[in-house]
Every structure is written in structure tokens, then in C-alpha cells.
Amino acid sequence: MGELRGRRDVGSHRPPAVGWLHHGVFGFVKYGDRGWSAHEIRALRTIATLLAQMQARLQAEDQLRHIAHHDELTGLPNRRALLAHLHAVLATPPPGPRALLFIDVDRLKATNDFLGHDAGDHFIIAVAERIRAAVGPNDMVARLGGDEFVVALAAAADEVKAAAVASRVQRAMAEPIRLGGQSLRRTVSIGISVTQAPTAEVGVWLRSADQAVLTAKDGGGNCVVAFTVEMRIREEVRVAVEMSLLSAIRDGTLAIHFQPFVDMRDRSASGAEALLRWHHPTLGPVPPDLFVGVAEATNLAGELGRWVLDGACRQLAAWRADHPEAITADFTMAVNVSPVQLLAIDFVDTVAEVLASYDLEGRDLVLEVTEHAVVGDVDAAATLRGLRRLGVCVAIDDFGTGYSSLAQLKALPVNILKIDRGFVRDLGKTVEDLSIVRSIVGLADSFGLDLIAEGVETEIAAETLLGMGCTTAQGFLYPRPLPAEDFAQWITAPAAPPVPSAH
Numbered sequence: 354m355g356e357l358r359g360r361r362d363v364g365s366h367r368p369p370a371v372g373w374l375h376h377g378v379f380g381f382v383k384y385g386d387r388g389w390s391a392h393e394i395r396a397l398r399t400i401a402t403l404l405a406q407m408q409a410r411l412q413a414e415d416q417l418r419h420i421a422h423h424d425e426l427t428g429l430p431n432r433r434a435l436l437a438h439l440h441a442v443l444a445t446p447p448p449g450p451r452a453l454l455f456i457d458v459d460r461l462k463a464t465n466d467f468l469g470h471d472a473g474d475h476f477i478i479a480v481a482e483r484i485r486a487a488v489g490p491n492d493m494v495a496r497l498g499g500d501e502f503v504v505a506l507a508a509a510a511d512e513v514k515a516a517a518v519a520s521r522v523q524r525a526m527a528e529p530i531r532l533g534g535q536s537l538r539r540t541v542s543i544g545i546s547v548t549q550a551p552t553a554e555v556g557v558w559l560r561s562a563d564q565a566v567l568t569a570k571d572g573g574g575n576c577v578v579a580f581t582v583e584m585r586i587r588e589e590v591r592v593a594v595e596m597s598l599l600s601a602i603r604d605g606t607l608a609i610h611f612q613p614f615v616d617m618r619d620r621s622a623s624g625a626e627a628l629l630r631w632h633h634p635t636l637g638p639v640p641p642d643l644f645v646g647v648a649e650a651t652n653l654a655g656e657l658g659r660w661v662l663d664g665a666c667r668q669l670a671a672w673r674a675d676h677p678e679a680i681t682a683d684f685t686m687a688v689n690v691s692p693v694q695l696l697a698i699d700f701v702d703t704v705a706e707v708l709a710s711y712d713l714e715g716r717d718l719v720l721e722v723t724e725h726a727v728v729g730d731v732d733a734a735a736t737l738r739g740l741r742r743l744g745v746c747v748a749i750d751d752f753g754t755g756y757s758s759l760a761q762l763k764a765l766p767v768n769i770l771k772i773d774r775g776f777v778r779d780l781g782k783t784v785e786d787l788s789i790v791r792s793i794v795g796l797a798d799s800f801g802l803d804l805i806a807e808g809v810e811t812e813i814a815a816e817t818l819l820g821m822g823c824t825t826a827q828g829f830l831y832p833r834p835l836p837a838e839d840f841a842q843w844i845t846a847p848a849a850p851p852v853p854s855a856h
Contacts, residue, residue: 443550450510450548452506452512455501457544459539459575472535487522523541544562611837614827617819649692665688686719689720719745751773770803
């Protein structure tokens with residue numbers, strides 16, 4: 354008889370009887386009365402060792418396969434395992450509706466900031482256990498990473514059945530989770546995507562659920578959203594924009610239009626704002642909010658911003674050369690700046706370089722930033738101070754919708770407040786808007802800041818603003834954003850401007 358044995362510690366020099374792990378027994382039949390020779394015993398032991406090593410290798414391979422398909426923290430299947438499972442689900446008859454739940458924990462970053470990342474890991478483990486307990490025993494629960502989980506329902510399910518499972522998950526998360534001496538409760542956002550097997554594509558199915566949960570989080574979180582056709586159309590447009598935005602920046606298909614800042618007392622222009630426009634070859638006009646958002650999400654915001662800054666400054670220099678009687682030294686060019694640009698360490702140098710290349714001074718340029726981009730951000734504030742040293746004016750765009758406090762407003766190197774169009778559009782019709790605008794006008798006066806009212810569309814709004822002391826505005830009561838040639842025509846003949854088309 355021979356023993357199938359494997360060493361616990363291959364590097365050990367202990368006697369053979371110590372440290373061995375028995376895996377089984379194998380035997381040989383011997384006929385006759387001759388005993389086993391020492392050579393034969395060594396051969397049997399060698400065979401046993403080889404078999405034990407083979408078994409250990411198979412076990413190691415099994416462990417590696419498990420690691421490759423499971424999340425290290427929670428032990429749940431990972432993305433690779435999920436994708437393989439979904440392919441199998443869609444290929445398995447009978448056909449019918451199949452549902453995915455994409456689960457995202459709301460405000461997990463605040464948990465990590467408060468309790469630390471170790472506690473955050475324990476919280477994720479607890480969340481995984483809650484989800485696993487809330488769904489069916491045959492449903493697959495996978496962790497994609499961070500605070501993202503996906504549940505693939507085992508049985509055929511429509512939106513109603515999937516929503517019922519999502520409700521169970523939300524109820525399970527409603528109970529507080531104990532972490533050391535703390536009791537923590539976090540809500541979850543859940544996106545549902547239902548597809549028809551076997552005709553669906555796994556990638557599209559999973560992206561649809563992801564899009565639904567993003568919509569749920571955009572709505573404030575702690576809700577369940579099912580994917581719709583409208584979401585699919587928006588996602589297709591977003592993908593098309595993302596795929597062609599870089600080439601649009603570099604091949605000149607993007608355009609800059611210009612909208613004047615108008616003195617409402619005599620309707621003369623004191624400056625212009627550069628506004629991006631894009632007419633996509635297949636999608637048609639693309640909303641600026643969409644492609645600017647895509648630029649920020651794909652690290653193209655810096656390149657796009659540099660392109661706009663360069664184009665706007667080049668146009669201002671050209672207008673001054675061609676129309677010195679209309680585009681005087683006091684005429685300024687305003688350009689929007691994204692939060693990504695403000696955080697770039699070379700942004701101030703970039704602005705200085707562009708100004709110098711067109712023989713412009715800092716006072717010729719106004720950079721517009723949003724409140725949330727600068728409030729409480731040390732790096733952004735440092736950038737603004739660098740811009741002030743260049744002589745560049747800084748305007749807070751959409752003022753009144755963000756988080757500026759009086760102390761922060763006093764500390765920031767800001768020159769202009771732009772009153773958000775939401776407060777101006779119906780000015781003269783509602784008491785609430787009147788009170789808010791009056792407060793902003795008083796605030797600007799107290800801090801010695803200039804004011805520009807956005808979204809002036811009616812004569813009554815213009816008259817109301819003038820009555821409160823705000824004299825500068827932009828909006829559809831005056832020209833809409835115009836191409837450079839049309840803008841030059843308007844400003845050189847303000848008494849009879851061309852009727853612009855809507856852009």
C-alpha cells in the first residue's frame with residue numbers, strides 16, 4: 354500500500370512524518386512471498402508525491418479561478434463573472450423578459466470621510482449581505498467595485514416584479530448598520546433594466562441599468578428608476594457626442610457665437626460673451642450643456658476650454674482691427690471657465706500666453722465661473738488670485754443659485770455678479786423674483802461689484818432692472834447669440850440690427 358501525501362511546508366527540513374497532509378491512499382497488488390524492495394518503496398513514494406503535487410496544482414488553479422471571478426472584499430461575483438452569467442442567461446431558453454437591478458449606495462464618500470476607509474469596507478460588506486438576503490436564493494448578486502452592485506434576477510421578470518425586488522432591497526437598507534460604536538444608515542439608488550432574451554446584448558443591457566441608476570441619483574437618490582426609451586435615445590446621443598467631440602475640437606466644426614452685454618439705457622454694447630455652438634453632422638444642433646458635460650467627463654474640458662479662449666481672444670483682436678469705432682478699448686470679451694480648468698496648475702499661464710499672442714491685456718478679458726466651482730475650493734481661489742494679478746476680470750455666473758456666503762464673496766477676487774436668468778425671466782410678474790433680484794443688486798452695491806442680468810426677454814424686465822439700478826444685461830430682448838460676422842454687422846449698425854435666427 355502507498356499513501357498519497359503532500360507536504361504542508363515545501364521548504365521545511367522536518368522529518369517526513371512531520372508536516373505531511375494525508376489526501377488518500379492508493380494500493381498495488383503483489384503476488385508471491387517476496388517483500389517490497391527499498392527501490393520499489395522509493396518509486397511508490399515518488400508516485401505518491403507526484404500525485405499530491407498534481408492535486409495541489411489543481412487546487413491552486415481552482416483558487417485562482419475563484420479569485421479571478423470574485424470580489425476580494427465581499428466574496429461576491431465580480432464584473433467578469435457577472436458578464437459570463439448574463440451571456441448564459443440570455444442564451445438559456447425559454448425567451449422572455451429578464452431584469453437587472455443596478456444598485457448604488459448614496460453618499461458613501463461621506464461615510465468614508467467620517468469613519469475612515471476601514472469602516473467603509475466593513476460597511477460595504479454589510480451592504481452586500483443585506484442585498485444578498487433581500488433577493489432570491491437563485492438570483493445573482495455581483496459587486497462591480499466601490500459602492501456599485503448588480504442583481505440579475507434568476508426567473509423571468511418584468512418591471513413590476515423587478516420593482517418589487519428593488520423595494521425589498523431598499524427596506525433592507527433602511528435598517529441601520531452598526532460599525533463599532535456608530536450606527537449608520539445609508540439609502541440606495543436603484544436602476545432597473547428589463548430586456549428580452551435571447552435577442553438582447555449584454556453590454557447594452559448592463560449600460561441601460563447603469564443609465565437608470567444615474568438618473569435615480571440625479572433625482573436626489575433613494576429612489577428606483579426603470580430604464581426608458583427616452584433614456585436610451587439620450588444615451589445614444591451622448592455616446593455619439595463623445596465619439597466625435599475630439600475631432601470636432603480639432604477640425605473646426607465647433608463654432609463660437611457671441612451675445613452682447615448691453616447697456617439698457619441706450620442699448621450700446623460694452624462687451625460680448627463667447628458661447629460654444631456645435632451642429633453635429635448627423636445629430637444636428639447639440640445642446641452646449643450636453644457636449645460640455647461630455648468634455649468634463651472625458652478629460653477634454655481643458656482642450657475645449659483652451660480652444661474657446663483662443664478663438665474668443667483672436668476674434669476680439671480682429672474686431673478691434675476691423676471696427677475700431679465700434680469695438681473700443683473698453684469692450685471686453687467674456688469666456689466661460691469650467692471647474693476642471695480652474696484646478697489646472699498651468700491655467701493662469703495659459704491665459705497669459707493667449708492674451709499675449711493677440712496683443713491683448715488682462716482687462717480685455719472676463720472669465721465667468723460658477724459659484725460651486727470656487728466656493729470653499731482653495732486651489733480655485735488661488736487660480737482666481739493669479740488671474741487678478743494678470744488684470745483679468747472674474748464674474749460669478751448664475752449668481753443666486755449656488756452657495757456663496759457673504760464672507761466668501763468678500764474673500765474671493767471677483768469683479769462681476771451675473772444674476773441668474775431664472776430670477777430675471779419673469780421679473781415684474783412675481784414678487785419673489787423681485788425680492789431676490791433687489792437683494793442681489795444691494796449686495797453688489799455693498800461690495801462694489803458690477804452687475805449683469807442674464808435672460809432679459811421683456812421690456813418690463815428691463816425697466817424693472819433699471820429701476821433697481823442694474824444697467825447691464827444680456828438676453829433675447831437684445832440679439833441672440835450671433836456668428837462673428839453677424840455680430841460685427843449688428844454692433845456697427847445698432848439702430849437697425851439684422852433679425853437673427855435662433856441658435
